[in-house]
Amino acid sequence: MKEIILVKYGEIILKGGNRAKFEQILMRNIRNAVKNIAEVSVQTVQATIYIEVKQEEKMDLVVERLEKIFGIVSITRAGVVEKDIEAIKAGAYEYCKDMLLPGKKFKVEAKRADKRFPKTSVEIAIEVGGHLHETCDGLVVDVHEPEVTVKVEVRDFAAYVYCEQKKKKGQGGMPIGTGSKATLLLSGGIDSPVAGHMIAKRGVEIDAVNFFSFPYTSDRAKEKVIELAGILAQYTSVIRLHIVPFTEIQLAIRDNCPEEHMTLIMRRFMMKIAERIAQKNRSMALITGESVGQVASQTIAALNVTNSVVEMPVLRPLIGMDKDEIVIRSREIGTFETSILPYEDCCTVFTPKHPTTQPKLATIMKTESVLPIEELIEKALEGVETVTVYPS
Ligand code: ATP
Ligand code: MG
Numbered sequence: 001m002k003e004i005i006l007v008k009y010g011e012i013i014l015k016g017g018n019r020a021k022f023e024q025i026l027m028r029n030i031r032n033a034v035k036n037i038a039e040v041s042v043q044t045v046q047a048t049i050y051i052e053v054k055q056e057e058k059m060d061l062v063v064e065r066l067e068k069i070f071g072i073v074s075i076t077r078a079g080v081v082e083k084d085i086e087a088i089k090a091g092a093y094e095y096c097k098d099m100l101l102p103g104k105k106f107k108v109e110a111k112r113a114d115k116r117f118p119k120t121s122v123e124i125a126i127e128v129g130g131h132l133h134e135t136c137d138g139l140v141v142d143v144h145e146p147e148v149t150v151k152v153e154v155r156d157f158a159a160y161v162y163c164e165q166k167k168k169k170g171q172g173g174m175p176i177g178t179g180s181k182a183t184l185l186l187s188g189g190i191d192s193p194v195a196g197h198m199i200a201k202r203g204v205e206i207d208a209v210n211f212f213s214f215p216y217t218s219d220r221a222k223e224k225v226i227e228l229a230g231i232l233a234q235y236t237s238v239i240r241l242h243i244v245p246f247t248e249i250q251l252a253i254r255d256n257c258p259e260e261h262m263t264l265i266m267r268r269f270m271m272k273i274a275e276r277i278a279q280k281n282r283s284m285a286l287i288t289g290e291s292v293g294q295v296a297s298q299t300i301a302a303l304n305v306t307n308s309v310v311e312m313p314v315l316r317p318l319i320g321m322d323k324d325e326i327v328i329r330s331r332e333i334g335t336f337e338t339s340i341l342p343y344e345d346c347c348t349v350f351t352p353k354h355p356t357t358q359p360k361l362a363t364i365m366k367t368e369s370v371l372p373i374e375e376l377i378e379k380a381l382e383g384v385e386t387v388t389v390y391p392s
Helices: 011-034 056-066 085-096 121-135 191-200 219-236 247-256 259-280 300-307 323-333 361-368 373-382
Strands: 003-009 040-045 048-053 072-081 105-112 148-154 159-163 181-185 205-212 239-245 385-389
Touching: 003 011, 003 056, 003 159, 011 040, 011 048, 011 056, 048 056, 056 072, 072 085, 085 121, 085 148, 085 159, 105 121, 121 148, 181 191, 181 259, 191 205, 191 219, 191 323, 205 219, 205 259, 219 239, 219 385, 239 259, 239 373, 247 259, 247 373, 259 300, 259 361, 259 373, 300 361
Parallel strands: 105 148, 181 205, 205 239
Antiparallel strands: 003 048, 003 072, 040 048, 072 159, 148 159, 239 385
């Protein structure tokens, strides 16, 4: 039996006049995500995207990719049948029989989008339900708490049959490309990849910046960040990762500033450099994985000190989340196992024993003013290495 994938999208329906544009972007993202896997045809009719896959054996792989595309609410594989009640009955049985086992409580739901079809949706449901009840031994009709819901949709070109319980949940959110671009400060930790995923989910294209302290951090640490970017790219299609040499700045801070201010001054440099890179790449905001109170540099007072060095908005999607909630997200999106690999991050190498938790902006500005700030920033920017990271 011929099979098709039906994709439903959510919020983009709300966008009124922009809807067609949003649909086009979502379809483009779908085509891009699967183009290396199979030949597909993608089209949209009546708020559903229909995906035909030429190579049937690639169906699972295509569905797996679709599960990572923002803007998709559900993914359903369905059998395609002729728009004829006998064909629909036979097709519903054929396509759903593996679920229609003895003792199972079931019901049929029908939808008739094509009003020219001679039977109403209630009539279709009754006829198909009757046929399945007769054909499959031991099925029990239960319209209130069914274990198996057979769905029939009669649409313009064909009818589709599928089992509701096999429907897969999509990522939700908005299609990437509908919400301009932001730059993620991507460390090798647990938090920042989750932060990037959350903002990308709102349709925002993501660039990433990583601060790298060779030789204090190893090449393995760099590979780990590239690997994390690769996992994020599964959702965003590609990520441009800017790797910034940070050792000189860290050494200058260590040698010239009070130890308890080290982390905050370092974080101010990171923000400033990330903002410059963002501006150069037409990115309109920064993203960090900060959460209130998680560490000394993330108290409100400390956030104020790091924030005040940039003009762009800084998006902190994890701001009110507990670590265990972030870990759950990180497992769901697939970055956790990589994040916990034990390679040193540039911050862990230069951590003060007693960092300030209630810093005053004026004090920090004074202690950092002994550094040739602009010169250090310029030099770091000159050494940036940019890698285009594709989905892993
Ligand atoms: P993460 O788990 O994301 O590393 P964290 O809890 O370790 O976060 P910090 O080390 O204080 O927190 O870093 C706060 C945020 O600063 C990170 O979430 C990230 O956005 C950014 N950041 C920290 N270190 C780096 C780095 N080496 N390169 C790029 N961004 C960084
Ligand atoms: Mg960190």
